[in-house]
Amino acid sequence: MPSKPRNRIGETYGQLTVVRSSERRTKGGNAFWWCRCSCGREREVPGDKLSHNLNRRKAVVTACELCARELQIEGVCSKNDREEAQRRRDAEQRRKLLEGHVPARWLILPLTDAHAREQNRKIYFQGKKCKYGHVAPYRINGGCLACSGQTPSADISQIPNI
Template sequence: MPSKPRNRLGEVYGQLTVLRASERRSASGNAYWWCRCSCGREREVPSDKLSHNLARSKPVITACLQCSRELQIEAVCAKNDREERERRQAALEARAALKGLVPERWLQLPLTDAHARELGQVLFFRGTRCLRDHLAPYRINGGCQACAGQTPSAL
């Protein structure tokens, strides 16, 4: 017979508050607990998945399924936004070093492909060289213009 689980009633783990014990046990003998998410949904969670230690190697459950998915999507969107800001900053720095070396109209183009899509344009200029060492604008879906033979490389 498994031992009696530690009383977790009322404890809060992320967005989950422990309501009551469940009759269910995992294969390893861990008790399950019924928890209520901050959104009002309830979820049955094994006790080994409830922890305040976010640095542990085992996965931790901190919200109901729907809120977990929303948090995951928000994290991915935040990461994508952060990476796009970094790409734009790198493009600005690369372009600043090229002033006077490339045509001025290239410096007026959007910084990245996402920036070009936002503005409804087809071309963008990062200020970096392509794999064939060309320094030229890019098409959002077509690669370096010098590689395509449409624009000569600046350097």
């Protein structure tokens, strides 16, 4: 017969508050607990997944399934936003070096593929070399316009930092 679990009723783990015990047990013998999320939904969680230690290797449950999914998406989106902002800053710096060396119409194109999608455009210019050494605009679905023969590459032999 398994041992009696520690009473966790009233304890809070992230957005979850333990409200009552469950009759279920895991294969390892850990008790399940019914927890109420801050949004009002309830979720049955195994006791070994409830922890305040966020650095442990084992997964920790801190919210109901819907809130956990929203937190995960929010984290990914904020990371992607930071990375996109950095890509745009880098493209701005490269384009400043290229002023006077590339056609002016390239410098008014969007900075990145995401920036081009926001503006409903198909072409953008980062000021980067493609893998074949061309400096030319790109299509949002990938591909240097110089590689496809649509646009000649810029002559940037005077600028070594690109």
